[in-house]
Amino acid sequence: MERRRKGEGNVRVVDVETGEEVPISHKVPIGPNHPILKEPLRIKLAVRGEEVVDCKVEMGYCHRGIEKIMEGMPWQKAAFLAERVCGICSHAHNMCFVGGVERVAEGEPAPRGLFLRVLVQELDRIQSHLIANAAYFYSIEHETMFVWNMNTRERVLDCIEEITGNRILTGWNVVGGVRVDVTEEQLERVLETLEEVREDVKTYRRIAQTDPLIKLRSRGVGVITREHVRRYRVVGPQARASGVPESDMRLQEPVYPELGFKPVSRRRGDNLARILLRYDECLQSIDLIERIVDELPEGEHRRELEIRGGHVDNRVEAPRGELVYDMEISPGGVVRRVTIRTPSVPNIRVLEAIAPGCPSIADAVATYASLDPCVACNERFVVVDERRGKVLYEGRAREVIRACSRTT
Amino acid sequence: MLPDYLSNILTRKGGKRLLDAHSPRKIRDRPRRFRDFPIIDLDRCVNCGACADACPVGESDDQPPALEITDRGPVVHRERCIRCGLCAEVCPVGAIEVGALTREVEERITPPKPARVVVDEDLCVGCGRCRDVCPSDAIEVDDTARVDPDRCVLCERCIEACPVAGAIKIIPMDVEELSERWAERLKEALREAKG
Amino acid sequence: MRSLLERLKGFVRSRSIHVTVVNTGGCNGCDIEILACYTYRYDLEQYGIYYHNNPRKSDVLIVTGPVTYQWREKLKRLYRKVPEPKAVVAVGACACSGGIFNQNGGRVCGPVREVIPVDAEVPGCPPRPEEIVSAIVEVVPRLFRSWESRRGEADGAEA
Structure with missing residues (x-):
């Protein structure tokens, strides 16, 4: 059922088809600081009894001006800044930025460096998916699964630490390859740890599939249809859980075709499908890592490249979906202008479409958590009225969408 | 006699441990590539x-x-x-x-420098300003200035300080020469590792 | 000489601490490192520290992130909601100084200590969980143990 708002705020909710006003009993604002939210965001719900009638997402608490700081920085510094757009999928941001600079450089990056980069990217994907599922189980108050998922994530972080030296915000990629080479013993230790992680993830997937309580809360709640995917441009695991496997950008990245990569997908598109799809992808990532270690080419891990500059548009499949860096690079590797489009913007916005119709407020909250929201990614946008010198919008979602549709 | 664990609890230290939640626990060692504050x-x-x-x-x-x-x-x-x-x-x-x-x-073996600083002896007036500003004492001045390439850190301060335009130049090293030097350094490193 | 009751109060307060984590627009990295403190390996709850996230019930605000302009007034309001005695721990380079975002072109309003009073700061980008755990375990009980005497001094100064 399609509904829209009329007038100020969400005081009146009007049904589009019949033109009748839908009675609401309460307005429930959630955020920007709230036990269910780890990041600042405001969700305004209109409810009738327990049923959610309308939902509005308000962003704008995280705007820091990253794109502006990046202007005029050499890539060595800007790579660290790109990493700090988002702490959870930090490696994807770093990789996307560095990959974009490499595309306007003379010569090819070192193949061993590219493979190591993808290795860390897959590890990063596992830990991000585990934390997303942990957040979902926390929001439906299944604390056991929350702690188990977080605990398995610690093991994955051990692997990342073993290779790069930091748990998150690794600073691992440089133009032409990676920063430091890895040794055989390190890779063996990583594979040993991943064997344990695989067993854990299989157990969690079995529990999520069979547990009656999880099924009761998750099956058929917050369904994203293919129509929603098309209208809101939902990307990443959220789209693949609704039966759109071709949304995976890994099909177009350099290393993955050599590994025989095929995206996984599910058809139902509800909360449970998204959770299970993330577990599927974790297992797939572990398989990919094993193949990477088998096929790791010998040679140098880093090459010096000559950057000739130009305009480039690089896409990477971050853990949350398609990530785009649209950049203008000067010769020598100085960033002239950069626009970042992160996957969380459409993924959070689709909540406005799927939350109305949830039978309870708690389900709307669980649906929000199942979308794997990452608010820190979203806001880098300001609209200023030059004549009055007044800030009109600060990182509001709609404006970000409009700015991004220009680049895509 | 009380068993060991009981007598341990009854001592002051053991009693403190019984009441204290801050038990010593082994926190994992830092990773081998950990980056700390410089x-x-x-x-x-x-x-x-x-x-x-x-x-x-x-x-x-x-x-x-x-x-x-x-x-x-x-x-x-x-x-x-x-x-x-x-x-x-x-x-x-x-x-x-x-x-x-x-x-x-x-x-990693320290790579050879990608450039070197060269003094044009015809233009140099021997004023010694470059020697004063050099941070690593790589420049000696008799009649004209001389640069020790091993000590030079390529900071280009001498070029800024020089009163004669073009007397001190920074010349990027030839690619072939660079690769030759690389090979030398690798051999040296291998010899050191064996010896 | 503090009375027995005051010492008892201080002891009890230092053993049961409820914390609220506030992300004031950072990159999430410090948040998930704090969340990692609740796993088995670091286990903050064994020290009697409980992750609560309701400012009206908590004793300690853990603030991460550079304070963005949208957060400034809201952070002050949040700080007023926390009942006395309260402590503020700023975690991460952003909260200590604005970090990498506080340079030319950035739009953040400086470190947390310029918005609300801060008792302890943990530098690093991000700090490791053991650094966060050791900072909270060392500093926060000490603050609450001496709260009674400090409050007495403040009352005396006012009178």
Whole structure:
């Protein structure tokens, strides 16, 4: 059922088809600081009894001006800044930025460096998916699964630490390859740890599939249809859980075709499908890592490249979906202008479409958590009225969408 | 006699442990490539400023940059530092230590310099300004200036200080010569490792 | 000489601490490192520290992130909601000084200590969980143990 708002705020909710006003009993604002939210965001719900009638997402608490700081920085510094757009999928941001600079450089990056980069990217994907599922189980108050998922994530972080030296915000990629080479013993230790992680993830997937309580809360709640995917441009695991496997950008990245990569997908598109799809992808990532270690080419891990500059548009499949860096690079590797489009913007916005119709407020909250929201990614946008010198919008979602549709 | 564990509890130390939640526990060792806050060895530092140029945390209106060059040498502001480790990578004399990553950086053979500073003897007037500004004492002046290529850190301060335009030049090294030098260094490193 | 009751109060307060984590627009990295403190390996709850996230019931605000302009007034309001005695711990380079975002072009309003009073700061980007755990375990009980005497001094100064 399609509904829209009329007038100020969400005081009146009007049904589009019949033109009748839908009675609401309460307005429930959630955020920007709230036990269910780890990041600042405001969700305004209109409810009738327990049923959610309308939902509005308000962003704008995280705007820091990253794109502006990046202007005029050499890539060595800007790579660290790109990493700090988002702490959870930090490696994807770093990789996307560095990959974009490499595309306007003379010569090819070192193949061993590219493979190591993808290795860390897959590890990063596992830990991000585990934390997303942990957040979902926390929001439906299944604390056991929350702690188990977080605990398995610690093991994955051990692997990342073993290779790069930091748990998150690794600073691992440089133009032409990676920063430091890895040794055989390190890779063996990583594979040993991943064997344990695989067993854990299989157990969690079995529990999520069979547990009656999880099924009761998750099956058929917050369904994203293919129509929603098309209208809101939902990307990443959220789209693949609704039966759109071709949304995976890994099909177009350099290393993955050599590994025989095929995206996984599910058809139902509800909360449970998204959770299970993330577990599927974790297992797939572990398989990919094993193949990477088998096929790791010998040679140098880093090459010096000559950057000739130009305009480039690089896409990477971050853990949350398609990530785009649209950049203008000067010769020598100085960033002239950069626009970042992160996957969380459409993924959070689709909540406005799927939350109305949830039978309870708690389900709307669980649906929000199942979308794997990452608010820190979203806001880098300001609209200023030059004549009055007044800030009109600060990182509001709609404006970000409009700015991004220009680049895509 | 009381069993050991009981008598242990009844002693002062054991009783404290029984009541105290702050039990000692083994927290995992730091990873082998961990990047800590940089520690700068001021004796080895030549104050060339390469670390401050490389640092991604710049200054703002009210805050200093994370790595600031002062009269007493470079100073790290810990509350600004993001532990990226770039300063240790760019330091020409290896005076900065950032945890265990430094070892990895040092284990690599120091590459030959990509350029060298050359003095044009016809133009040089022997004023000695370059010797005064050189941070690593690489320049000697008799009639004309001479540059010791091993000690030079390519900071280009001599070029700025020189009163005669074009007397001191920085020349990028030939690619073939560079690769030859690489081969020499590799051989040397292998010989050292065997011996 | 503090009375027995005051010492008892201080002891009890230092053993049961409820914390609220506030992300004031950072990159999430410090948040998930704090969340990692609740796993088995670091286990903050064994020290009697409980992750609560309701400012009206908590004793300690853990603030991460550079304070963005949208957060400034809201952070002050949040700080007023926390009942006395309260402590503020700023975690991460952003909260200590604005970090990498506080340079030319950035739009953040400086470190947390310029918006609300801060008792302890943990530098690093991000700090490791053991650094966060050791900072909270060392500093926060000490603040609450001496709260009674400090409050007495403040009352005496006012009178």
